[in-house]
Amino acid sequence: MTRPPTGVTGPVPDGSRHWKALGVCLLVGFMSLLDVSIVNVALPSIDRGLDAGPAELSWVLSGYALTFGLTLIPAGVLGDMWGRRTAFLTGLVSFTVASAACGLAPTALTLVLFRLLQGVASGLIGPQISGLIQELFTGPERSRAFGYFGTTVGLATAVGPLAGGLLIEAAGPADGWRWVFFVNVPIGVLAFALALRLIPGRAGCGSSQGTLGRRVDGVGVLLLGLGLVAVLLPLIQEQQWKGPAKWWLIPLGLALLAAFAAWERRTARGGGVPLVDLALFRTASYVWGAVLGMLYFAGFSTIFFIFTLYLQNGLGYSALTAGLAVTPFAAGSAVSAAVGGRLVTTRGRALIVGGLALVIAGTGLAALAVHLVPGENAGWATAGPLLLAGVGSGLVIAPNLALALAEVPLARAGTAGGVIQTAQRLGTAIGVACVGAAFFAHLAGTGSWAGAFQVGVLVALGFEAAAMAGALADLRRRRRAAASAPA
Template identity: 45%
Template sequence: MQSQRDSEQTSDEVIPESVRWRVLAVLLAAIVMSLIGVSIVNVALPSIQQGLEASQSDLQWVLSGYALTFGVVLVAAGRAGDIMGRGGIFIIGVTLFTAASIAAGLASDATWLNVARFVQGVGSGLLNPQGVGMIQQYFRGAERAKAFGYFGSAVGVSVGIGPVLGGLLIELGGVGLGWRLTFLLNVPIGIATLIMAFAWFPKPLFSRAPGATTGTSQRALRTALYMFRKLDPVGSLLLGLAVFAVLFPFMEARSSVLTWLLLPLGLALVAVWVRWERYYARLGRSPMVDLSIFSTHSFTNGALIMTLYFTGMTSIWVLVALYLQQGLGKSALQAGLVGIPAAFISAYAANWAGRRVMVYGRKVVIGGLFFAIAGLAASVAVILLNQGGHLSVWWLLLSLSLIGVAQGSVISPNQTLTLAEVPLQYAGSSGAIMQTGQRIGTSIGIAVITAAVFAALSVASWPVAVTLGFGLIGLVMLGALGVAFKDQRDRVKDNGAAARR
């Protein structure tokens, strides 16, 4: 099929094993850079406020601006990689992210910093779906699960180590320089990633449309128009606007009634986008997302599990940081250190689960969700016992380690199972659909759960308020667990039907 040649579709039979693993090393370097760039900023906010005399609204957009542009471009970027070549789009994303990191580190005021963060979000949105798509493209079966396991290990370590690095850099550099170093740290990683990409990525980095050759400007124009149609510009615009409308009310600190009207508008735009994608497919063209993938149980269930997981679990680290710093008066560095054991356990668990997920299937994810619920319950017990003077708060190092097991056992294995039956020509856009669900879940979860905690603080203590927050997260995890059990039943049913045929 021609559509399978739209990206740099060099099959894994042609790509030597050593090249595949070098490609993975490049992808992981970029993922580590982008995730450290996200988690490190959280501990730098007070220094940014002091160094740039930034307002609370400015600080809100240091976080929200990045997340917003990241979420808006994800699916379109995934589809662009499917069609034009994942390697080339990846390199553009890394270049943008690195250049924006330099701009952020040199920012002279809050406006400059926030513009740089918007561009960082675009760069991250371009490179992330290519990582998932290229793992789908170059790896198969158990080897793919192993690659996603390494992917999950990189996620666990980078998310955990980011706040610690941020705390160290701020202590070393002081208020004036420390927060700038948290952005400039990305620059050597980004440059090294680009060098490795140009050296190790299979060529060509970009594909060309059928019949396109180097030559006349007329041919170049026809090629550009062909690519533009294949990208489904109307569908890309509709989905981008829909994601923006859904995310914005949860990210704007001063949301008004009018702002919240964007939420139903976003849902309406999703409905319009679905109708457009079906119409575009009936015309015989390639829509940005093959909607038939939603009829595949493994994809739909897996995407829902991931959305629910991120709706709940990303709030844990926000609540822990708030509790330790504002509730107990700990430093940013101490608050970062509490997540280190969980990060390394997450890395090990992801690697372990990646090697076994093809054998045990959805049971790995189900086990991980049970660990998440156990970790929440144990952390609540530590917080309440600490309030009564019966236990040191540093027992959180142990209870949160159960959360680390959950992260390693859920995220990468679920990704492997969810994308297993997705057609390769839609690997990038399908992976981006999952990541968009993660971004929406993260934004909604953090907004709703932290709002509930701060509301509780007006009538209760920090331990009680955090317990309420953890309870809400637990309810969301139970929902994810229910979907995981449903997927397990669906798989048994589908396998039984296939055997009867």
């Protein structure tokens, strides 16, 4: 039986029930993460069904990403305060209702509004999953659980286009997009029933530290929210907002985030409870994990963005066949993430270095395959490289999260998980902006979709190489610390 972590009150279920509770968490996490990528292939169907313009279609994607990213850190705090079960169930109900509302949306504007709410609900769910893993598991079992979580992240990212293509193929191009959202409703209802039964109703880790009844740091929420909006908005809307004026929002956002950090320090010195405990950033493993995650997501998640554009718009693939083309990545990630969860306790950061090497090799080979086979068979030519990159990705995402949270106090697990996931969302926005700019600039200049994909991959490889440099630096730090530690 898995022993309860220190400071957790209430009955602890047996080991079997721990894993069943994890299964519910991963089902809900898969559903919410899937909506980040599944809607990409549904945009032409939404355009036909609602006569949506480019601005509305852009906000169907970017609005969800924006509110999702903004909610993560406050959601982690709420989980630490309320108890993670309560926050998880609240997010699940909200997400299911918002999904049904999206599917029933009569106009493009109402769809955008409901997508904003859906993003908030998804952001409320995310930190509770990593927090529950911290709460329910210890030692090697925790690493295995994070391995399964990494499988979920990889599958949701890669399977989204395939799932969207299947639904649109089955329901038709006019209303197929509605089923992209409706499919969440029965899953959400089932998951809610299972969560009520299987996820332990604990007081929450924060309660043992006197945080259950604390008030939310309203000034901190405001400063953080405004800062993140100012940084993320021009990145997310890079293709839609023309002209250079939008980039002035980024230094404004950085100034607001600096003001947020100053406020949090002042709150802590005054005896209050800050929104984010800045002491987290004195833990080297946590800082390196957050930075590496941001850089990695800037590179890996953008590959699917430009690859699906190349296949559908450049080669005329249907939504279904474009989804099938990225399935090798999902398959490789699914297998290796579970293995990575078992190996991270013994191999540590070296495992992540090996995974990044495979990702870089697979990504580079995919660009080479498109160069050698630029026609309609490009999807087949990239299958092997994407499988290799998927295997590598499974050895990066979950092991990095496990190492980053390993030294975080249990009472702050939700907040810490929210900060790391926010860094990942920020990395994705930065990557899409940079890779997208290179991709569309080359396409406008040459008209070559294959060439644009290869240029975009080169930019993505730059982010992946930066993540590798960070992983190697942390590996050296850990080895020096181990060598200088007393026997």
